[in-house]
Amino acid sequence: MSARSQQREAEFGAYVAERRDRLHRTAWALCGDRDEAEDIVQIALSTLYVKWFRVRQADSVDAYVRRMIVNTHLNEVRRPWRRRESPGLERVPDEARSERYPVESDPLWAALRALPARQRQVVVLRHYWGLSVEETATDLGIATGTVKSQTSAALANLRDQMGTPTSRGRQR
Amino acid sequence: MNAPSSHDPVDQRVHDLFARLDSPRVPISDDLVRGRRRLRRRRGAAAAGLAAVLAVAVPVGVDLAGAQPSSSPDAASAVVIRGAELGLDDVRELPSTRVDDEPFEFAFDDPSTAPAKVAVRAAIARDLDPAGRHLLPATVQDWRGFGADYYNGYTDPDDAVTTWFQNTLDWTGEDGLVKDAVTVDVNSVRQLDCGGTWKDASSSCTRTTLAGLPVLEVTDFFGPLDDAVSRTYFHERGDGYTVTVQVHDGVDVTDAQLADLLTDPEVDIPGHPTAPRYVPLPGTTSRDVARDVLGDRLGKEGGWDGDVGGYYAAELAGGVGQVDVQHLPGAGRLLVPCGYGTRQTCIEGTLDGRRLRIDYYGTLDEADGGYVLTFEGPTRTIEVKVDADDRPRSRLPEDYALRIATDPRLQQ
Numbered sequence: 001m002s003a004r005s006q007q008r009e010a011e012f013g014a015y016v017a018e019r020r021d022r023l024h025r026t027a028w029a030l031c032g033d034r035d036e037a038e039d040i041v042q043i044a045l046s047t048l049y050v051k052w053f054r055v056r057q058a059d060s061v062d063a064y065v066r067r068m069i070v071n072t073h074l075n076e077v078r079r080p081w082r083r084r085e086s087p088g089l090e091r092v093p094d095e096a097r098s099e100r101y102p103v104e105s106d107p108l109w110a111a112l113r114a115l116p117a118r119q120r121q122v123v124v125l126r127h128y129w130g131l132s133v134e135e136t137a138t139d140l141g142i143a144t145g146t147v148k149s150q151t152s153a154a155l156a157n158l159r160d161q162m163g164t165p166t167s168r169g170r171q172r
Numbered sequence: 173m174n175a176p177s178s179h180d181p182v183d184q185r186v187h188d189l190f191a192r193l194d195s196p197r198v199p200i201s202d203d204l205v206r207g208r209r210r211l212r213r214r215r216g217a218a219a220a221g222l223a224a225v226l227a228v229a230v231p232v233g234v235d236l237a238g239a240q241p242s243s244s245p246d247a248a249s250a251v252v253i254r255g256a257e258l259g260l261d262d263v264r265e266l267p268s269t270r271v272d273d274e275p276f277e278f279a280f281d282d283p284s285t286a287p288a289k290v291a292v293r294a295a296i297a298r299d300l301d302p303a304g305r306h307l308l309p310a311t312v313q314d315w316r317g318f319g320a321d322y323y324n325g326y327t328d329p330d331d332a333v334t335t336w337f338q339n340t341l342d343w344t345g346e347d348g349l350v351k352d353a354v355t356v357d358v359n360s361v362r363q364l365d366c367g368g369t370w371k372d373a374s375s376s377c378t379r380t381t382l383a384g385l386p387v388l389e390v391t392d393f394f395g396p397l398d399d400a401v402s403r404t405y406f407h408e409r410g411d412g413y414t415v416t417v418q419v420h421d422g423v424d425v426t427d428a429q430l431a432d433l434l435t436d437p438e439v440d441i442p443g444h445p446t447a448p449r450y451v452p453l454p455g456t457t458s459r460d461v462a463r464d465v466l467g468d469r470l471g472k473e474g475g476w477d478g479d480v481g482g483y484y485a486a487e488l489a490g491g492v493g494q495v496d497v498q499h500l501p502g503a504g505r506l507l508v509p510c511g512y513g514t515r516q517t518c519i520e521g522t523l524d525g526r527r528l529r530i531d532y533y534g535t536l537d538e539a540d541g542g543y544v545l546t547f548e549g550p551t552r553t554i555e556v557k558v559d560a561d562d563r564p565r566s567r568l569p570e571d572y573a574l575r576i577a578t579d580p581r582l583q584q
Contacts, residue, residue, distance in 0.1 A: 025193040034194070103192045108185055127183065128190040158182050 008052050015061060016045060023069060029124045030073045032104075032113040044068040066129065066139055070121055111161035119154035122147055292356060295438035300354065300425050306343050307354075343423050355418040356439060383431040407434040415439055458484035458497045461579040465572055466495070492566035493542070495573070496557040499582050523547070523578065530570060542567060547577035554582050 020041065027044075028037035047068055048055060055064050103109060112120060118140075125136045126147075133151075137144045293307075301307045343354050376391045388406040404418040415434050419425065433439065462484055463470060471487040484497040519530045527548040542559040556573040560566040576582075 021195045024195065025190060028193055029190060103189065103194075106189055106192075108189050112186075112189070123186060124190075127186045155182055158186070162182070162185075 008049070011056065012049055012052050019062065019065070020045075023065060026066065026124055026128060027069050027073060029112070029128060030070065030120060032109075040069060040072045043072045063139055066125065070140065107162055108158065111158050114161060115154055115157055119150050119157065122150040123154045126151060291438045291440070295436040296354060296356060296433060299433040299436055300429050346424065354423060356416070356433070382434070383428040385431040385434060387434065405430055405434060457581055457584075458499060461576055461581055462486060462495065462497055465575045465579070469568065469572070488568060493558065493560040493568060495568060497576055498555045499552045526550070543570065543573070545570060545573040545577055547574070549578070549583045551583045554578075
């Protein structure tokens with residue numbers, strides 16, 4: 001292994017060790033499925049591995065990786081051959097899944113899952129990462145006004161849906 | 173405005189919810205190994221035609237003059253755009269600007285999409301469930317999205333422009349169980365090729381026919397024991413759009429019904445200024461352009477596909493690097509300006525009034541240097557990605573990439 005490769009291994013490994021949990025939670029919050037989240041993070045990290053020397057020059061590696069997570073999630077969603085929940089899995093009683101992933105039994109989780117993708121992205125970036133409007137706009141490549149309107153709409157949706165049953169079709 | 177205040181009870185609950193999310197179940201070491209394995213698979217796909225990206229960045233300052241190739245061949249010194257002979261000297265450099273250009277995206281409940289939702293659901297009901305025994309009576313269960321969007325291209329093929337919509341409906345099986353089981357998707361960008369994408373142990377892909385209709389069939393096995401199955405059928409229509417129907421186990425429909433749905437004229441994307449109809453390019457167009465421009469510099473060719481978001485990959489003669497060509501449908505809003513993300517050395521300009529960008533990583537004197545030249549043509553945006561191997565100065569001069577990107581054949 002060349003010195004350059006060793007450098008990449010060391011730096012990349014350190015970054016993953018520090019940030020993987022946070023990235024996984026980000027992906028989980030975005031896609032709503034823990035298994036799929038692991039796939040998304042895996043895809044993003046493998047891309048990061050390839051581009052490490054380029055990315056590390058960026059002002060914020062986190063920002064770069066967050067964008068990859070968001071884009072990877074959208075790309076995965078858009079692939080019709082993506083891994084979707086199988087009919088077999090859907091027969092698993094909700095109680096069993098709730099035991100495995102208690103957080104998913106929270107009504108707020110269902111409300112979050114029912115948000116349009118863009119609103120969910122804004123909520124995750126602003127509330128989990130604590131980004132400002134401007135930072136969120138940069139991450140998502142959208143206008144600051146859009147971030148504000150999407151944030152407002154997302155919170156309004158969450159307030160509307162919390163405490164009320166969501167449609168079965170959206171409970172995925 | 174700063175990060176949201178936690179005084180709002182909803183804010184606080186969202187915070188608390190995220191704090192309860194568990195960590196990944198696999199150890200980091202396994203994760204890293206899987207990452208490298210995935211990388212190897214990607215490189216394996218490159219051998220079959222999709223060039224892997226192994227470039228690393230060593231950003232330095234390079235101005236437009238510095239970007240001039242040192243050995244520009246005479247044959248590559250001119251390009252033709254709408255009758256004008258232009259070259260790198262004609263690129264008018266623009267000050268690097270940040271364009272806060274908002275991607276177009278329909279809102280989830282945009283009423284303008286309602287007719288399309290209803291029409292698609294009606295088509296599914298008409299073709300797959302004429303007796304009305306399986307589809308739930310609700311209008312639309314799940315509308316996943318519709319719009320023309322772009323992503324800020326880190327030069328990955330997947331960061332493509334795409335016009336798409338997708339609709340998933342619930343289906344009541346003979347056993348009375350309700351399933352999220354029928355998905356219909358219309359997409360302007362699809363690579364109908366069993367190589368690469370579907371090289372996965374849990375999937376199989378084959379070209380076949382459904383009641384005489386040529387399709388690509390992908391079978392996915394998943395679930396805890398890989399015992400659940402979904403079948404996805406892709407049909408490339410004459411207008412360049414690909415219609416996809418995915419059905420899970422328990423959806424008992426015939427081949428003829430699936431073929432009817434795949435060709436149903438009601439399964440369509442409603443017109444919108446940012447979602448124009450694109451004329452599909454013949455699959456060999458990128459290949460032909462690259463062959464003509466590269467000439468003796470062309471080495472082993474990779475692959476190309478016949479879809480709207482066409483992709484071509486080739487090695488350079490002597491194995492000194494590789495070239496990827498991708499044409500993305502659409503023009504006008506697609507070129508992300510320099511300054512976004514991680515680009516350290518990036519040139520923006522115009523050529524014959526159309527935007528052009530060269531995004532560098534590495535230099536001629538560094539190993540693994542390369543660049544991505546993006547040209548926003550009148551019909552399509554062309555991206556030419558040039559990677560060099562470990563040898564300094566092995567990079568393909570920019571004139572070649574410019575000639576490929578501006579070839580009028582790619583703007584048909």
